Amino acid sequence: MIKRVKTGIPGMDEILHGGIPERNIVLISGGPGTGKTIFSQQFIWNGLQMGEPGIYVALEEHPVQVKKNMEVFGWNVDPFEKEGKFAIVDAFTGGIGEYAEKEKYVVRDIDDVRELAEVLKRAVRETQAKRVVIDSVTTLYITKPAMARSIIFQLKRILSGLGCTSLFVSQVSVTEKGFGGPGVEHGVDGIIRLDLDEIDGELKRSLIVWKMRGTSHSMRRHPFEITDKGIVIYPSEGGEGR
Numbered sequence: 001m002i003k004r005v006k007t008g009i010p011g012m013d014e015i016l017h018g019g020i021p022e023r024n025i026v027l028i029s030g031g032p033g034t035g036k037t038i039f040s041q042q043f044i045w046n047g048l049q050m051g052e053p054g055i056y057v058a059l060e061e062h063p064v065q066v067k068k069n070m071e072v073f074g075w076n077v078d079p080f081e082k083e084g085k086f087a088i089v090d091a092f093t094g095g096i097g098e099y100a101e102k103e104k105y106v107v108r109d110i111d112d113v114r115e116l117a118e119v120l121k122r123a124v125r126e127t128q129a130k131r132v133v134i135d136s137v138t139t140l141y142i143t144k145p146a147m148a149r150s151i152i153f154q155l156k157r158i159l160s161g162l163g164c165t166s167l168f169v170s171q172v173s174v175t176e177k178g179f180g181g182p183g184v185e186h187g188v189d190g191i192i193r194l195d196l197d198e199i200d201g202e203l204k205r206s207l208i209v210w211k212m213r214g215t216s217h218s219m220r221r222h223p224f225e226i227t228d229k230g231i232v233i234y235p236s237e238g239g240e241g242r
């Protein structure tokens with residue numbers, strides 16, 4: 001039987017008919033402010049609560065800021081970091097600054113996928129990570145879209161090979177219907193699309209599982225909210241099970 005990794009995000013595992021099939025690479029795709037980062041951080045945090053070590057690759061924000069943002073939801077990763085069960089791979093500072101000097105996992109040049117791959121492998125092995133988030137993969141190929149597919153495949157080979165289940169954050173513009181380009185969309189094992197829509201002058205959040213290899217899943221759009229404890233999805237309001 002296929003092993004599944006529980007996201008632990010209220011409503012999400014029901015939508016996925018049990019969780020994400022182990023070793024899948026899942027694109028978390030959406031426009032600005034749709035909740036991709038919070039979703040991914042919640043996935044890592046819930047893993048830590050279940051005894052599964054995790055790695056967060058920060059390409060968009062300073063690692064200090066990442067931890068501060070997580071604390072807003074009550075997700076204090078410091079004890080896990082000290083125990084060696086959680087690590088941030090810093091692909092943001094470029095190794096510059098006082099903070100970066102003390103860090104264990106730093107990627108100096110994000111245009112060098114081999115460097116990222118080596119740091120990532122070391123981090124996964126040392127923490128024995130079962131869950132990995134890359135926030136965002138878009139940053140790795142935004143200036144060289146022709147390389148997107150090959151970058152995704154290199155990362156997929158490594159992470160799946162090491163037994164990790166991973167979320168790759170993919171940024172799309174507000175009007176874009178796609179999920180991050182054909183090379184990326186076909187290369188990954190799953191796509192969860194997060195949306196924000198203005199309805200009667202109010203922004204409403206929803207998500208839909210567009211694909212998920214290895215499992216059946218809800219085919220409906222489901223409303224969700226971001227609360228002070230993170231994301232809460234309402235599986236039945238999308239109509240499933242009725």
Ligand SMILES: Nc1ncnc2c1ncn2[C@@H]1O[C@H](COP(=O)(O)OP(=O)(O)OP(=O)(O)O)[C@@H](O)[C@H]1O
Pocket residue numbers: 030031032033034035036037038039072171226227228
């Ligand atoms: N404590 C909170 N309570 C409720 N909602 C919040 C809270 N903190 C942030 N948000 C909402 O979450 C949004 C940011 O979510 P997140 O950073 O996950 O988006 P994102 O999809 O990663 O965006 P981007 O691609 O622009 O980085 C904010 O715009 C805000 O609407």
